[in-house]
Amino acid sequence: MHSIVELQDIVEQAIKNVQYPSQPAKLYEPISYIMSLGGKRIRPVLLLLSSELFNDDVAIAVEGALAIETFHNFTLIHDDIMDNAPIRRGKDTVHVKWGVNNAILSGDAMMVEANRHMTRLDTSVLKDVLTCFNDTASGVCEGQQLDMEFEQRTDVSIEEYINMIRLKTAVLVGGCMKIGAIIGGAGTEDANLLYDFGVNFGLAFQLQDDILDVYGDPVKFGKQVGGDIISNKQTFLLLKLKELAAAEDLAALKSLSGATDYAHKVKTVTRLYNKYKIRDLATAEMERRADIAFTSLDKVNIRDNRKAELNMLARSLINREH
Amino acid sequence: MHSIVELQDIVEQAIKNVQYPSQPAKLYEPISYIMSLGGKRIRPVLLLLSSELFNDDVAIAVEGALAIETFHNFTLIHDDIMDNAPIRRGKDTVHVKWGVNNAILSGDAMMVEANRHMTRLDTSVLKDVLTCFNDTASGVCEGQQLDMEFEQRTDVSIEEYINMIRLKTAVLVGGCMKIGAIIGGAGTEDANLLYDFGVNFGLAFQLQDDILDVYGDPVKFGKQVGGDIISNKQTFLLLKLKELAAAEDLAALKSLSGATDYAHKVKTVTRLYNKYKIRDLATAEMERRADIAFTSLDKVNIRDNRKAELNMLARSLINREH
Numbered sequence: 251m252h253s254i255v256e257l258q259d260i261v262e263q264a265i266k267n268v269q270y271p272s273q274p275a276k277l278y279e280p281i282s283y284i285m286s287l288g289g290k291r292i293r294p295v296l297l298l299l300s301s302e303l304f305n306d307d308v309a310i311a312v313e314g315a316l317a318i319e320t321f322h323n324f325t326l327i328h329d330d331i332m333d334n335a336p337i338r339r340g341k342d343t344v345h346v347k348w349g350v351n352n353a354i355l356s357g358d359a360m361m362v363e364a365n366r367h368m369t370r371l372d373t374s375v376l377k378d379v380l381t382c383f384n385d386t387a388s389g390v391c392e393g394q395q396l397d398m399e400f401e402q403r404t405d406v407s408i409e410e411y412i413n414m415i416r417l418k419t420a421v422l423v424g425g426c427m428k429i430g431a432i433i434g435g436a437g438t439e440d441a442n443l444l445y446d447f448g449v450n451f452g453l454a455f456q457l458q459d460d461i462l463d464v465y466g467d468p469v470k471f472g473k474q475v476g477g478d479i480i481s482n483k484q485t486f487l488l489l490k491l492k493e494l495a496a497a498e499d500l501a502a503l504k505s506l507s508g509a510t511d512y513a514h515k516v517k518t519v520t521r522l523y524n525k526y527k528i529r530d531l532a533t534a535e536m537e538r539r540a541d542i543a544f545t546s547l548d549k550v551n552i553r554d555n556r557k558a559e560l561n562m563l564a565r566s567l568i569n570r571e572h
Numbered sequence: 573m574h575s576i577v578e579l580q581d582i583v584e585q586a587i588k589n590v591q592y593p594s595q596p597a598k599l600y601e602p603i604s605y606i607m608s609l610g611g612k613r614i615r616p617v618l619l620l621l622s623s624e625l626f627n628d629d630v631a632i633a634v635e636g637a638l639a640i641e642t643f644h645n646f647t648l649i650h651d652d653i654m655d656n657a658p659i660r661r662g663k664d665t666v667h668v669k670w671g672v673n674n675a676i677l678s679g680d681a682m683m684v685e686a687n688r689h690m691t692r693l694d695t696s697v698l699k700d701v702l703t704c705f706n707d708t709a710s711g712v713c714e715g716q717q718l719d720m721e722f723e724q725r726t727d728v729s730i731e732e733y734i735n736m737i738r739l740k741t742a743v744l745v746g747g748c749m750k751i752g753a754i755i756g757g758a759g760t761e762d763a764n765l766l767y768d769f770g771v772n773f774g775l776a777f778q779l780q781d782d783i784l785d786v787y788g789d790p791v792k793f794g795k796q797v798g799g800d801i802i803s804n805k806q807t808f809l810l811l812k813l814k815e816l817a818a819a820e821d822l823a824a825l826k827s828l829s830g831a832t833d834y835a836h837k838v839k840t841v842t843r844l845y846n847k848y849k850i851r852d853l854a855t856a857e858m859e860r861r862a863d864i865a866f867t868s869l870d871k872v873n874i875r876d877n878r879k880a881e882l883n884m885l886a887r888s889l890i891n892r893e894h
Contacts, residue, residue: 271710277717328680332673351654351720354676358650359713361683362706369702376698380691384684388593391681395599398673 251302251556254295254563261294264312265319270363280344280356281363284323287339292567293426294319299560300430300444303552310372311433314379317367318426321383324360325390327353332398371433378432382445386425393418400484408489412453420452443546447564450543454568457536460485462570464520465529476516482507486535487528491519494526540568573624573878576617576885583616586634587641592685602666602678603685606645609661614889615748616641621882622752622766625874632694633755636701639689640748643705646682647712649675654720693755700754704767708747715740722806730811734775742774758872765868769886772865776890779858782807784892786842787851798838804829808857809850813841816848862890 252260265285270278294315301311329335330343331353337343345353368383369376396414400406427448431441463478464487478485495503499522509515523529543564547557574582587607592600616637623633651657652665653675659665667675690705691698718736722728749770753763785800786809800807817825821844831837845851865886869879 271714274714274717274721276721277714328676331676352717354650354653355713355717355720358679358683359710361680362709362713365687365702366706366710369699369706373695373699376702377691377695380687380698380702384688384691387684388681388688391677391684392593392596392599395596395674395677398677399596399598 251306251559252298252308254299254559257295257298257308258291260298260308260312261291261315261319264316268316276348276352277356277359280327280348280352281320281323281360283347284327284338284344284360285320287341289339291319293322293422295563296423296448296560297426297430297433299563300427301434302430303444303550303556303560304431304434304436304440311430313367313370314429314433317364317383318422318429320360320367321364321387322422324357324364325394327357327360329394331357332394375432379429382425382428382432386421389417389421389425393421406484406489408486408493411484411486411489415456416449416453419456420449423452423455424448437551440550440552443550446546447543447550450539450546451564451568454536454539454543457486457532457539458568458570460487461529461532461536464523476512476520479516479519480512486532487523488519490528490531491522491526494528495522499525536568573628573881574620574630576621576881579617579620579630580613582620582630582634583613583637583641586638590638598670598674599678599681602649602670602674603642603645603682605669606649606660606666606682607642609663611661613641615644615744617885618745618770618882619748619752619755621885622749623756624752625766625872625878625882626753626756626758626762633752635689635692636751636755639686639705640744640751642682642689643686643709644744646679646686647716649679649682651716653679654716697754701751704747704750704754708743711739711743711747715743728806728811730808730815733806733808733811737778738771738775741778742771745774745777746770762872762874765872769865769868769872772861772868773886773890776858776861776865779808779854779861780890780892782809783851783854783858786845798834798842801838801841802834808854809845810841812850812853813844813848816850817844821847858890 268285270281272278297315297318298308298311301314302308305311326338327344330338331345331350335343336346343353344356348356365383368380371379393414393416396410397418400410400414424445425448427444428441431444436444460478463485464476466475468475474480477483478488482488491503492500503519503522506515506518544561547561547564550557590607592603594600619637619640620630620633623636624630627633648660649666652660653667653672657665658668665675666678670678690702693701715736715738718732719740722732722736746767747770749766750763753766758766782800785807786798788797790797796802799805800810804810813825814822825841825844828837828840866883869883869886872879
């Protein structure tokens with residue numbers, strides 16, 4: 251079995267080896283561009299890890315890993331258009347660099363490339379893998395739709411928020427795990443347990459992200475602490491605060507929504523989070539989801555020593571400081 | 573074997589029976605909307621016809637037909653955004669009705685739905701069908717990219733134009749034929765002959781469209797005659813005229829490009845087409861492509877009487893007046 255670092259290398263090398271057509275250049279250059287921006291490649295590594303639980307030959311799953319990473323980056327191109335985002339991983343977004351029309355079309359071509367990778371998998375697993383992949387992709391679209399709709403609403407419940415991040419983020423992690431398991435030759439029950447692991451781990455990961463945005467170490471976090479507060483993003487923390495806060499605190503919160511003194515805004519909202527112990531509540535919810543995830547992983551019918559690497563990666567990602 | 577009308581009914585009924593999720597409404601309503609706008613359903617009917625050449629049970633190909641029609645309508649949603657088109661089949665385009673962001677995302681979800689239909693086909697044909705479908709889908713994206721780029725250029729050659737319509741339009745027709753053939757159980761040679769038939773027929777169809785835009789009967793054509801002339805669209809006719817016209821006629825043509833008296837513009841450009849016998853040249857090219865198409869169809873290794881319906885449909889579409 252491979253270490254995480256080795257799997258990351260396999261993914262990076264496989265991405266480098268992909269050859270897109272050279273023409274039309276404006277269709278394919280954005281795809282090479284966004285694929286080369288890096289990132290932690292967590293999703294494809296999870297897919298490979300999941301396959302390796304059941305089959306020592308990790309090579310059989312590489313096209314699946316490429317499909318997932320390509321699909322994920324396609325969603326980033328289209329999401330960045332919808333969110334009007336200028337920067338992705340420190341570089342211009344595709345629509346800033348090539349224009350919106352080109353970004354729409356390159357995204358579409360990238361979705362096709364993702365399917366092309368998936369279709370190269372062994373025929374025996376193709377139907378099950380693609381069924382899972384399509385369900386996953388629909389879920390991601392639904393999550394993005396809800397995320398856009400929530401921006402226009404002030405009455406989003408925590409239940410709705412959890413459902414949104416489940417679709418937008420966690421279902422894709424679940425999909426990676428299940429697809430990897432199917433490729434590796436897992437039975438239905440194990441594949442579904444790994445799906446449950448992935449979804450709940452994905453939820454825990456996103457909740458940790460919400461917490462780190464406020465309480466992360468500014469140096470280690472790598473992005474502006476308080477970014478969610480500044481943009482009034484409806485995270486678990488904000489929704490929980492709205493649920494618990496007294497009338498005068500809610501009024502103070504409301505009066506801050508348009509504030510332009512960001513340092514003051516971040517400080518004041520953080521103080522409100524502290525007052526209502528929002529961090530503890532968010533951490534408890536995060537840990538609850540992580541527990542569900544690891545319980546599912548425990549139930550997977552293979553020897554524990556084969557799960558060690560996956561266990562370690564998942565725990566490090568949930569306990570991360572950046 | 574079924575008649576064209578029966579196959580159209582099968583396609584319409586299958587489209588009506590598709591149930592999209594009810595939520596999020598704004599994600600799935602645009603999909604139902606554009607799928608219900610109608611059209612001739614030529615592509616799915618061709619796919620069913622192609623499958624029926626080899627297998628009497630047309631039901632085995634219906635999910636393929638749905639996949640192709642769903643994919644085609646997805647490209648219409650995204651193309652209409654890129655082309656800034658307000659009207660599609662006499663109704664508001666999706667981005668006018670739901671906004672650009674929603675139209676991008678519903679298009680994405682629709683691409684997933686197309687793959688979902690395709691994945692329901694029999695496991696034995698899945699890999700070959702999806703490989704062809706992915707190649708086709710890439711081609712369509714490449715064609716749309718070239719079409720957008722050509723709008724910014726004044727030096728497009730006829731060869732480039734034919735390559736663009738091949739990718740944007742004809743490859744999808746070829747894909748329908750090949751996918752239908754694979755589902756029906758055709759061998760590789762027959763499937764490829766039907767692909768060649770579809771591509772060349774698709775080219776002939778598009779060239780006929782270019783001709784009808786200028787020379788169609790205004791009543792039967794159903795859209796404004798001369799629409800391509802008014803919008804300075806670089807069609808086979810315009811590119812051929814540019815190739816052949818004398819300097820003073822080219823100057824006259826250039827001076828008309830910004831004309832606002834559309835009736836005068838259409839009349840004058842048509843007169844130039846007549847002067848250089850552009851209609852005959854376009855018709856000759858159209859017939860050349862149709863001949864290649866029907867020669868490929870002739871070579872398909874099945875009895876001629878099984879090809880009768882397909883032959884009839886293809887000839888009627890090429891000799892159509894609308």
